[in-house]
Amino acid sequence: MGVMSARRLAAHVWARHLRTQAVCAVKCGGGVSGFFPVNTGVRQGCVLAPSLFNACMDWVLGKVVDQSDCGASVGNTKITDLVFADDAVIFAESLEVLVMALEALHEEAKPLGLKVSWLKTKVQVFGDLLDEAVQSVHACGEDIEILESFTYLGSAVHNDGGSHQEVLRRIGIAHGVMDSLSGSIWRCRYLCRRTKIRIFKSLVIPVLLYGCETWTLNSDLKRQIDAFAACPGEAAPSPRRRPCPGLPFALVEQQLLRMARENLKKSELEENSQDSHWRKKQLGSRLLKEKPKDTPPPPPSPVTADDQFLRVAEAVTPLCDVPYFRQLKMKDQKCHKVLRELGKRLQPFDLPRERHATKLPCILEPTRPSVSVPPDPRLGAPRPSPELIAYRNKDEFGVHFGVDGNPKTVGFFVGRPQEKDMVCVPPTYLVNMREAHKDVARSFQTFIRQSPHAACHRFDTGGTWRNLVVRSSVTGQRMACVVLHPQQLGEEGVQGIMEDLRQYFFEGEGAECALDSLYLQACPHTRCTREQAPYRLVAGSEYITEQCLDLAFQISPDSFFQINTKGAEVLYNTIREVAEVSSSTTLLDICCGTGTVSLALAPHVRGTIGLDVTTAAVEDARHNATHNNILNTTFVAGKAEKVLPRLTAELSHCSEVVAVVNPARAGLHPDVIRTIRQCEAIQKLIYVSCKPEGFAMENFVKLGSTRLKSPKARHTVPFMPKYAVPVDLFPHTHHVELGAVERVRLEVQGGGDTMEDFSKLKARKRSLR
Template structure:
């Protein structure tokens, strides 16, 4: 479960020694209400709120498809104006109690690392970097933990015009603080440092430098062990991830005559958890470190029917689909970021007749994912090169991965 903290005045006010209790409490309330706006509601009420939100997504999709002139009446004439049946939301299996605003929605260990980082910033002669053009150096802290309590901390740093000797000195001070100084109480498993002149950089753009400890943390999901690099995506709610993957497994209905496409596969969690019931799994992921993890995960868990490809999905997937020679049916599972799928990925899936089943996992279905839904389901459009038979939404299953927030994962099953 990762925590991201940017150094700034509000974070400083919360943890800075000597700040008045009243002001600190007000800031904590503000932070809690922004990060976990549903914390005051009993969990059953939270689920009702989220269910209504997902219902609006399906109503919007049905309305937009009507506007596009779809001729599939079963899509646009469902009860309640939904485009397909909506199952009851699957509750989270790991809920942090938020009885007070000071608790937040994160483990105590995460807050301890953030507090120590704040203490380090206060004693550092270098300023935080809030806006690049205003100078400063210390930027984001990311904390990742697993169910065993291992902790990976990643600190990003803007080098500005520091020399290599000065950079080495800052890295040494940071390492000393977290291994021998006050930060040693965090008992970090891994401490990474990344020099970056951009808001967010990949390992390829700005390598993660291991200052201390182990290069990876590990997590177990559905009886499988996963290696996780600092740059690799992994679901933040491990217990919830198990339920999510089980949901995807049931909807896929994959068998030994099926090839699963795991698009935006990260460390391979979805594909590997379904590999035993499929003929083959082909994963695609842009983050090279995650692909290396996925290959290690397959080998470690003794799974031999998976292959993982590094590169942009909009490049790798069309090439794979054009070069395949067997006639086995394909099931596509996509789990993109909030930015959604690139148009070329949508076009490749839509125009591949062997793909009869599509499962779309979205953490923000009302955003760019809605654009993808419409592209998959709209009538054929030669101008946009969407010439394949349109998909139809068959079922929607919300899975709550983020208690106390407005967000949940929506698993959409499309068929044709």
């Protein structure tokens, strides 16, 4: 070709000559076949074939351009056609010019033996050049289909000129490649970070950028692509960013951009730290001892109408965009951190304890050895929740200003009260909430906006409407409780509001919520017990019924019940498993609430005794026992530190006593801890806490301490940690229920468990050192 061009032969002349009168030979095994003519088509294996065909196509399209005057102006440049192998694209600014160009192409290709494949030929219209009713174009006696999106070599071209959908599709395909390499590459401990980055660039990035030459990029798409490419800034590309269930796609895009910036910053920090690692070694300990300066994090931006649902999702369900198995891994690390802190706090007390390879004060395991089913090592220690979406059976909504300035917006608070930028955001897209709760909150918002009474944001500024509590059960029953500030309403005003609520939720627009029970509480304080402000039944039944472990539980407006009903079943089975109860066991349920633990374990033990300071909760527990025909349970109302001493003589005759404590987040009062330690009949103690790093940690330490200030508690035997089995009752959040932290009273071989024997055991341990 170069020789022919150098001799000034016209391209179309030698192209046509080589195209129509060429001969070829095949070289194989050192021999050459005879020459044969190439009449039509392009023979594979010919070195000149691609170049010759391109020259032929250029000549044909040049003739087409001359005859039809096709082309599209882009700025000061006119683009007439594009050619890739035997695929050609013709541009035209009108339908008539396009038809002329297609007919010219058909006529010019005939003499060269080329045929246009009308079945594969498509028309794509950009802009408003064609009526939507027109579905095809007629040219050369053929109907050519008009497409909105055309896929070429795996890359989609859309008629809007944008590449938003195509880029997101390529990112999704690249995520699939990353997921396939998750176990063998990203989580492999034997591959260094540099190797993982090379694998990422050689296997994942080409998949991401396939067909990128057809993309029309803007700043947002560039940030998303850069964010994906910044994934290897961590040891393994994490977290996997997939759309959050229940969130609209606009929020997912905002979440992708936010996570992109975070991952990019983190990758830059890690690169800088690796580059300066050798410098730190040479500079010695002077740099290592230098304290880093604490820089306060930048204040969050005010909540806007565009990001309000994303902000409330970040506050209520911060892990909704993290795959569930990674959530369990994070909570497993949290439990390890809590137990390590407990081990440090117990170390000064010189308690004899077993040594574990994990250096934890007790065994943290997903399943006890007595269970035949092996644990899944990918899930970590926490036992997973059976339900991940819409698992909450109780939600409490506040009333405040919304992003639109409406003071009667029902939802959750987002922002900082001290900065006066706190707003109330509806729970429209929260994944952990049931749709029935959202419907009730939406109807209540409509009701109070129609009401002449104002919202109560602060007690000193007046107002009536405060918050709304919605409960539901797995049987489908629903209960709502409206909390208001009585202000100057009086009894007549409260009765009028009750009648308005009844008409709206049972006869008016709110009847679609299908409430089974509606209550009202006129509470002048931040929170009121039923003794301070009784719950008034507006309409419906007095309670709803919840099903758990084939038992029916009566739920009142203030009854305590685990937020996750199916997760509670896992928790109660875990307690029974860890406690190793038998037909001779007496279960002592401290802080029993509505008696869920007592009634769940009653068929497996000799008998249960439930203690709770709330009289109403004890009444519900007794009703639940009677309703389920359980006869080996007893429930006592009163403070545990006063009731337990009266039961000591009774419990001393029991062969085995196991105590279960499930307090609120504030933990147990020190007097209750002292009373539990003084009760020598308790042999096992299972402490259930939804916030083990908080006040429960102080309870753990006092249970195992040998240096208590109280003279009575000082001469008691401490409890030592033995097992810890976390249960995840709160998917998509950072909370985890350290579902069964088992504490076993110390026993001395050949003797009892008195303080004197315990002192001898400590002295023997010191002598062995």
